[in-house]
Amino acid sequence: MDIKARIEEVIIQRGLTKSKVAERMGKYNQAFNQLITNPKWETVEHVADAIGITTEELLFAPLEKLSSGNNPSDGDNSNLPRLPEQLRTIGMLVCPNCGKGFKLGIENV
Numbered sequence: 001m002d003i004k005a006r007i008e009e010v011i012i013q014r015g016l017t018k019s020k021v022a023e024r025m026g027k028y029n030q031a032f033n034q035l036i037t038n039p040k041w042e043t044v045e046h047v048a049d050a051i052g053i054t055t056e057e058l059l060f061a062p063l064e065k066l067s068s069g070n071n072p073s074d075g076d077n078s079n080l081p082r083l084p085e086q087l088r089t090i091g092m093l094v095c096p097n098c099g100k101g102f103k104l105g106i107e108n109v
Contacts, residue, residue: 003059004036007047010058013066014051024050 011021022032025046035043048058057066 003039003044006059007036007039007044009063010051010053010066013063014053015067016051021047021050 019029048055
């Protein structure tokens, strides 16, 4: 699954719309669609903030744990990978299977 599809699924699961998330980010819906098509790491962080979850939850949490009545940020998310703060700021992720860090790269196809 690509990152745009994941973001769209999480938005729906949280009971939001792309328009509402775009509004929370101070963007128009069309600009938001362009941003999530080829997002930079900072965009992923802003989207997660606008949805009300962490970047780890946005990228890795099972969808059923992200329902609008279930706020993973308030509960036990010990099953989610936690990123060291240094890795978050330079656009890296940690593999949930092996624990190794990797850079998030997106390219135009």
